[in-house]
């Protein structure tokens with residue numbers, strides 16, 4: 397086993413949603429060791445959390461700038477190699493830019509930045525740095541999503557003509573209807589989240605899954621948002637009609653007020669021969685749909701799956717693997733890239749996907765605000 401990759405964590409403290417997913421994912425395939433962090437902007441809480449999870453406190457820093465400064469003083473073979481950025485959105489850009497400018501590899505949460513402009517600046521910084529940059533669109537790591545990509549690439553569906561990605565949650569209902577509570581959530585604050593809540597937070601995953609699985613690019617969209625209240629600046633629900641070609645069309649539906657929905661991400665791709673359906677809440681079933689044949693169900697770990705899909709399972713069929721494993725697959729691909737090993741470009745989303753995501757978010761807002769007009773993506 398080669399030496400473990402030295403990982404730094406930014407955000408993702410004990411008070412966070414996503415921190416545990418990244419920590420467990422980094423551990424699953426035995427590739428990483430957390431050697432430094434700023435888990436939290438409060439130094440006492442930061443240190444306390446490091447002790448709680450048994451990360452040595454000598455490289456727990458008071459803030460991000462100190463982390464970079466102190467790590468650069470260390471010999472290269474001790475220094476953090478890759479940093480995971482798990483903070484609220486507005487910190488992704490300044491952190492990622494400084495990390496790239498100083499030669500670090502980066503694993504960045506989505507949305508990659510808060511503006512398309514920032515995303516393009518980051519793309520330039522990445523070109524200069526030449527390091528590995530991953531954006532954690534977690535769902536691309538599921539074996540059955542990878543299988544979908546490989547089946548579509550192999551032409552199993554024939555020509556694609558219809559796509560439908562839906563991401564429905566209901567959690568903002570408990571906040572949005574109470575005016576005082578609305579100001580307490582960073583996802584509803586444009587200064588911290590960027591210009592969109594619903595499309596920026598979850599619609600962008602649906603967008604990414606469509607492009608990841610089909611290999612096609614969304615060329616234009618027409619979007620309609622619901623803000624629910626006149627004093628709320630951020631979309632909490634949105635629907636986008638999308639065009640991927642003259643005869644390839646579809647829809648992205650996203651909501652944070654779909655009452656009772658939990659993490660209802662589902663993607664359907666329809667081609668001239670077959671359709672495929674995958675649902676995040678039942679991730680181990682990929683349905684192949686036909687007008688003339690019985691429906692087939694693909695499941696992970698079986699030899700009939702593609703190499704990329706099989707690379708994402710660790711146990712024999714019938715042992716359910718879920719979101720921790722999906723994120724772990726992304727971390728595995730990044731580890732291979734950092735070590736200069738061969739990897740499949742379906743193993744982790746990159747800077748290109750991050751830039752596309754911001755292009756999508758800004759186009760959605762422009763379409764809605766422009767009076768529900770068609771807007772082209774670059």
Ligand SMILES: NC(=O)c1ccc[n+]([C@@H]2O[C@H](COP(=O)([O-])OP(=O)(O)OC[C@H]3O[C@@H](n4cnc5c(N)ncnc54)[C@H](O)[C@@H]3O)[C@@H](O)[C@H]2O)c1
Nearest residue numbers: 407408409412413414434435436437482483485505506534
């Ligand atoms: N890939 C996915 O499926 C997925 C799911 C959820 C969240 N996310 C993304 O992950 C990011 C974090 O989301 P979350 O829900 O965990 O947020 P959160 O508010 O639950 O946690 C944010 C964490 O960042 C820390 N933090 C804030 N400012 C900091 C600073 N200056 N320095 C260091 N740490 C700081 C907070 O203390 C907290 O620990 C967001 O960008 C979000 O879009 C992605």
